[in-house]
Amino acid sequence: MLQSFFILCSGADASILKTCSPGEQNKYAGIGATVFFTAVMAFVASSYALYTVFDNIYMSIGFGLIWGLLIFNLDRFIVSTIKKTGSLKNEFLQATPRILLAIIIAVVISKPLEMKIFEKEINQVLLEQKNELTLSNKDQIALQYNPKIAELQQNIVGLKNEVALKETETNALYDTYISEAEGTAGTKLLGKGPVYKEKREKHDAALAELQQLKGDNAQKISDLENQISGLEVDYKEQVNGSQPIIDGFDGLMARISALDKLPWFPSFFIFLLFLAIETSPIIVKLLSPRGPYDYKLEDEESAVRTWASQKVAQRELLFSTDTALNKQVYDDLTKEEEIYRYKKQKAEELLKLQADAFHQLQIKNL
Template identity: 70%
Template sequence: MLKQFFIICSGSDTDILENCSKGEQNKYAGIGATVFFTAVMAFIASSYALYTVFDNLLASIFFGFVWGLLIFNLDQYIVSTIKKRKNVIDELIQATPRIFLAIIIAIVISKPLELKIFEKEINQVLLEQKNDLTLVNKDQIAQQYNPTIEDLNTDIKSLKQQIDTKEAEVNALYDTYIAEAEGREGTMLLGKGPVYKEKREKHNALLTELQQLKAENKAKIASAETQIENLKSDYETQVLNSQPIIDNFDGLMARVNALGSLPWLPSFFIFLLFLAIETSPIFAKLLSPKAEYDFKLEDQETAIKTWVEQKVNQRNILLQTDMSINNKIYNDIADEEELYNYKRKKARELMQLQADAFFKHQQKAL
């Protein structure tokens, strides 16, 4: 039962193989088994690849099964259409496009399995890439806010500098009028005289300006600090909102690119393995000598070809004979006087009817 199933998978003619030797049947059963298990590997590989895309197990299995059937059909077609020829060059010519197709199928099948085999290494590469993307993302978002924050910090520094400058002036006036009262500077007279009062009034006026400046600048500083906090909060929000996109940077294309950054030799050997599996039925047919099945298939095909050519040739001869007979018959009829008179009579009647119809038409028009 299993042997018969693999023979069907090989795409060979089961009716012919039934009358062949056991060794011939086993050969084609082996070819069919290779075709079948290649399709199974294609199903597993495509299901895994689609799962990394859709994150849905049932959908991945369904589409993977469809893909496996497609690969099975292609492999069966490739193997079944390769036939033994009398000339090796003819066999190579017919096998060349099929080998190219087999190489493409091997690449498509091997790549998802490579992703699964080297999954841990790929995850490490993706982690490094995600970390780099996170840092780059933070820098790019920061570029949107840093100039504004720097301007606000500069404004705050300027406002504080204004307060410090005004406060230094007030302190200087305070020291001046105290020194005047103590007689250490100015008039050098001890006591609170007119000069003392004048300097104190000037100090008090500047002190009032300082208090007013402090109140105004503190309000401006508080407003600027609030803006800075809001900008920092917006920055953190944007970083948090964009981080899930980076965390999900593990799709099929990202994994393929990560695989490309790993050493190529292990991946290449896996590809060679699938290439050998995919092309083995083709080379098995090309390298094996012409056997019992090939002779019987050729006998069947040439018998049908000869029968069809005979029928076509018979139809051509029949057509030529019929045309020759018809030409001879019409030539004989053309010489008969009775047929000539009959056709002359009918032509005369037809012309009379046409003349009558034309006359009636012209009469109605008038």
């Protein structure tokens, strides 16, 4: 039963193969087993690849099953259409496009399995890429906020410098009127005279302005600091909002790109393994000598081909004979006087009817 199933997978004609030796049956059963297990590997590989895309096991298995059946049908078709003609050159020419197709299928099957085999190494590469993307993302978002924050901080420094300058001026006025009172500067008269009072009034006015300036600038600085805090909050929200996108950077294309960054040698030999599996049925059929199955299949095909050619030749001969007979019959009919008179009578009647109809139409138009 298992042998019959694998023979079915090989695409061989089971009815012809039953009349062949057990060795011939085993050969095609082996070819069919290779086709079947290649389809199984294609199912596993595509299911894993689709799981990285959909992140849903049931959907991945469903689409993977469809893909496995497609690969099975393609492999079965490729193997079954290679005919043993006895000429290695002709067999190689007909196998060349099938080998190219087998190479494409091997690439499609091997890539997802390579990603599964080197999953840990790929995850490490993806982690490094995610870290780089995170830092780059922060820098790019910071470009939107840093100039505004720097401008606001510069405004705060300006306001503080304005207060400091006013405070320096007020302190200088304080030193001036104190020195005047002590007689160490100005009029150098000890005591609180008119000059002292004038300088004291200037200091008191400057002090009042300083207090007012401190209050106003403190409010402005508080507003600017609130704006800076708001921008910093917006920056963190932008970073946190875009981080899930970076965290989700592990799809199929990202993993294939990460796989390409790993050493090529192990990946290349895995590809060669699947290429050997995929092309082995074709190579076996090309290298193996013509067996009983090939001769019997050729005998049946040639019988059908000969029968079809005979039927076509008979139809062509029948057509040419019937054409010649019809020509001779109609040539003889042209010499019959009775047929001539009958055709002439009918033609006269038709012409009369046409003339009457035309006459009635003219009267109606008038």
